Amino acid sequence: MSTNRTWMPAAIALVALQALCGCSSTPANQLGLVPQHRLDLTGASKPIVHTMHIQPVAAPSASPDPWRxxxxxxxxxxxxHHSATDRGNAAIFDRSHRRxxxxxxxxxxxxxxxxxxADGRIEVGSRWKKQKWGAHIGGTPNNEYNNHGIGICLVGDFRNKMPSRAQIASLERLVRQLASKYRIDPDNVIGHRDGPNAATVCPGAVLMNWINRTLRPRLRTQLAGMR
Ligand SMILES: [Zn+2]
Structure with missing residues (x-):
């Protein structure tokens, strides 16, 4: 995310964010509860999945399964998105966003x-577990893209270079699984800058070009074969 970097007092910033995004802790679009489930990032054709394995993977941990x-x-x-930084991870960005x-x-x-x-590691953000609205893109009065948009950030600055091969492989796998599981139209797999009224170059011209020319067409073919 490369917009709204100006520091504001917390209360003002939160109000501003909510005004921008229309975020609510009681979203009206919740359609009800479904049983807990996990994503499977290996078996692309499985309609219902109960396990998750991905390469590269995060180190085993005693903490609860972050994909649940x-x-x-x-x-x-x-x-x-891209982070527009050379380094980072979910914890670093979490602190930055909270600040x-x-x-x-x-x-x-x-x-x-x-x-x-680790190069290519997919970190599951805390709001995914809660199936919480995103806070990564604005642009519409009803906050459509945050309320219904899954935000994926690749660490790096991709205005002039591609992400690593491992990052690209993880991104493609993650997008394929999410799009399949949630029946997301490939045309709705976008870069931040393609959002309505987006005043940003995020996720960078080089990555954006790959999304347009490779990821989306390939996804369209893959999903057509899976459905
Ligand atoms: Zn962004």
Whole structure:
């Protein structure tokens, strides 16, 4: 996310964010609860999945499975961002966003680049577990893209270079699984800058070009074969 970097007192910033995004802790678009489920990032053709394995993976941990989610949200978009920083990870961005007065890490997923986290590692953000609205893109009065958009941030600055091969592989796998699971139209897999009224170059021209020319067409073909 490369907009709204101006520091504001927390209370003002939160009000500003909510005004911008229309965020609410009681979203009207919740359609009810469904049983807890997990994403499967290996078996692209499985209609219902109960396990998740991905390469590269985060180190095993005694903490609860970060992929397990509770609640349900109608997802219509996948919005891809870059951090516009050389290094970072979900924890660093979480602190940064909280310092701006936001509720927590604004993205749902972060894909590390080897500087701050293992190259290609997909970090599951705290708001994904709660199936909480995103805080990564504005542009519409009803906050459509935050309310229904899954935010994925790749660590790095991709105005003039591509993400690492491991990051690209993880991004493609993650997008494919999310789009399949939530029936997201490939045309709704966008870069931040493609959002309405977006005044940003995020996720960078080089990555954006790859999304347009490679990711979306390939996704269209893959999903057509899966459905
Ligand atoms: Zn962005």
């Amino acid at each position: 989610v509770s609640g349900y949200r109608l997802w219509r978009y996948i919005v891809i 701006r007065g936001w509720d927590e890490l604004g993205y749902h997923f972060v894909i590390d680049n080897g500087d701050g986290g």
